[in-house]
Amino acid sequence: MNKDDSGKTLVLIPARMASTRLPGKPLADICGLPMIVQVAKRAQEADVGRIIVAVDDQRTFDAVVAAGFEVVMTRVDHQSGSDRIFEALTKMDPDGKAEIVINVQGDLPTIDPQTIRAALRPLDNQAVDIATLTVEIEDEAEKTNPNVVKVVGSPLSETRLQALYFTRATAPHGAGPLYHHIGLYAYRRRALERFVSLPPSALEKRESLEQLRALEAGMRIDVEIVKTIPLGVDTPADLEKARRILSAHSI
Structure with missing residues (x-):
């Protein structure tokens, strides 16, 4: 952990x-460890600050404790990951020492630690409220796939x-690159506090994209362009792919 960032x-x-x-899903075995533990290990390798896993089930809680990571129990009825991490933040850092919160989805066991670090870079600009990531789309089919969220920036x-x-x-529209949004966020604490206090916005509900709530409220989101898209594990096929990737890298 970097001393400058640890607090x-x-x-x-x-x-x-x-x-x-x-x-x-959080307990799915990947190379001998639950998936959520593999994600925590990638965050540990990123070496950017204190790591806390926010769970809603005792079995997941126990697995994270057994692996030696900090964990907090949160409500089961949260509508989004941002709501869950805000509850975790208020429970685990009630004094407000943390200034920046990175939200790493719990289904990214193969994410490159450098990708996590990249999310912090836009926050060097004090005018930025929220930072996130994107990668240029190279597959033509992704350009018209509604499941691939695009960043217009x-x-x-x-x-x-x-x-x-x-x-x-x-x-x-027109000539030029298109960008695939990667749903990993770094928030200034005050931005996360404001974001979760806002009601769902019109465009958020229309597109089913939570980040539009922040833009509609006038918050600034800057986006770092990275090279690779982390594998999100949503299906048994994704899980097998993650197992192959981590087995090959002997992580």
């Missing part, structure tokens, strides 16, 4: 036991955009 940065990993496509540099919109549509 001000929290990595919060929400883990929800209920999953229709992959029941018991104004270029700030070769590796960064200021987000103007997020959409499931093919956008923006």
Whole structure:
């Protein structure tokens, strides 16, 4: 852990036991460890701050404790990961020492630790409320796939955009790159506090994209451009792929 970041940065990993496509997902075995523990290990390798796993089930709680990571029990009825991490934040850091919160989804067991670190870079600019990640789309089919969320942003540099919109549509129109949004966020604490206090917005409900709530409220989101998309484990096929990846890397 970097000494400069140990007090001000929290990595919060929400883990929800209920999953229709992959029941018991956080505890799925990957190379001898539960998936949620593999995610915590990737966060540990990123070396950016204190790591806390936010769970809603005693079995997951016990597995995380056994692996030596901090864990907190949260409510089962949260509608989103951001709501779950905010509950965890208020329970585990009630004095407000943490200034930055990184939300790493609990189903990214193969994520490159460098990708987690990349999410912090846009927050070097004090005008930025929330930072997130994207990768340029190379597969033509992804450009028109509504399950691939696109970032529409104004270029700030070769590796960064200021987000103007997020959409499931093919956008923006015309020649030029399209960007696939990666749902990993770094929040300033005050931005997360404000975000979870806001009601769902009109465009958020229309697109089913929570981050639009922040943009509609006038919050600034900057987006770091990275090279690879982390594998999200949502199905048995994804789980087998994650097992192959981690087995090959002997992690």
